[in-house]
């Protein structure tokens with residue numbers, strides 16, 4: 001139904017409420033700030049969601065996300081549009097990653113695509129797999145094609161083509177760092193799309209992966225980038241530009257459809273909106289929508305989430321001299337350690353290399369193993385400190401420690417995830433076109449994907465506002481070359 005705004009003279013602008021001020025909600029509201037009357041509500045006292053920069057041992061350390069993919073235009077365009085350039089942006093000093101296997105550090109083999117090898121000589125050199133497992137992986141090009149419609153799990157697809165050890169020692173640790181999930185349940189289509197695409201297009205998956213690598217080979221831009229001083233600066237800049245439109249410490253309790261508008265019920269008042277954007281964790285969105293659009297709400301409630309923790313540790317440089325020149329270390333779950341990944345911040349980021357102490361952050365917690373998070377902060381920091389000292393050759397305990405817990409933070413893109421998201425979007429488009437759902441639970445956990453999602457959400461809001469008769473300017477064409485310069489590269 002069209003709701004052409006009433007009133008004399010200039011028609012009023014559309015009232016849009018964005019709920020959730022993580023990067024998705026912040027960037028969506030920011031894109032809309034001049035076009036509509038936008039309000040951004042967040043439950044916590046400070047915005048940013050899973051982006052948080054804290055003062056740790058005198059350094060500005062990210063204890064949530066610490067980097068974004070630099071090769072995705074939307075993420076870089078957002079940084080550029082916010083005024084980050086030149087000296088602000090930093091690429092990793094090294095992209096080399098280690099694997100902790102059977103108590104020893106091995107290099108992650110070169111020439112893999114999301115952990116799946118395309119060059120078995122490099123795998124042999126790395127000694128990450130046993131010779132028998134390398135021989136099994138070498139059979140891949142000889143296997144018959146098994147074309148199955150629909151989605152498959154990562155373990156099923158990669159295990160069938162390359163053997164189980166490729167799953168357990170190469171792919172699982174990489175996915176563990178992102179999803180803290182189980183390869184037996186994670187969707188190949190949603191979590192390892194280049195491997196999925198190669199399996200769709202080539203009889204020999206290895207050929208498809210080599211073609212993928214060749215396409216990427218000409219791109220000499222760094223893979224990751226961060227902001228000197230922490231990603232919290234991105235949040236601060238978005239929040240500054242939004243000013244009073246951003247309302248922290250304002251949890252939304254209930255969302256009610258009221259004819260052609262929405263009533264957003266807060267603790268002390270009700271806000272009325274023509275459109276609503278939900279950019280909250282999936283479980284929160286499912287609760288808010290249960291009465292309004294029950295079927296999409298049920299689908300959202302079916303997305304599992306993993307809780308994780310980050311333990312930041314600082315060591316005297318004299319005790320860290322032997323730490324290898326790696327950006328990080330991944331720990332396969334078969335190793336049965338508490339730590340699943342370590343970012344060697346003082347090796348990875350040039351600005352942290354200058355810090356008077358050696359800094360690292362270890363992550364713990366998997367969707368099917370909450371034992372680490374059951375420990376109190378001191379015990380967890382003790383255990384993590386002991387594990388990383390042993391793995392990295394640190395000679396004395398950490399002198400500063402900080403534990404940060406992220407409850408139900410990482411959505412699990414289980415088999416069938418893409419189809420589920422399509423069903424949610426289709427149902428909303430037909431039953432509630434003025435309600436938009438985004439956020440990391442649906443299409444992409446990474447910050448670059450969040451920036452892309454925000455553009456999509458802002459565009460959907462404008463389209464719906466125009467359809468309902470509100471005045472909205474046409475959206476300007478995107479800049480053909482949106483990537484700002486990154487000063488330090490690998």
Ligand SMILES: Cc1cc2nc3c(=O)[nH]c(=O)nc-3n(C[C@H](O)[C@H](O)[C@H](O)COP(=O)(O)OP(=O)(O)OC[C@H]3O[C@@H](n4cnc5c(N)ncnc54)[C@H](O)[C@@H]3O)c2cc1C
Pocket residue numbers: 019020021022023024025041042043044047048049050051063064065066067068069250251252253279280281284308309310406409410438439440441444445446447448450
């Ligand atoms: C430890 C960790 C490390 C990570 N590292 C990286 C990395 O290096 N690179 C990368 O690209 N990605 C990384 N990620 C993932 C990335 O940070 C997230 O996917 C992304 O920040 C999520 O953004 P979002 O806006 O979708 O949701 P969130 O950041 O979760 O924001 C949701 C917001 O909703 C608010 N909210 C909740 N309930 C309500 C309510 N009832 N009313 C109002 N507001 C509410 C919350 O307060 C929160 O601010 C990491 C994640 C974690 C946890």
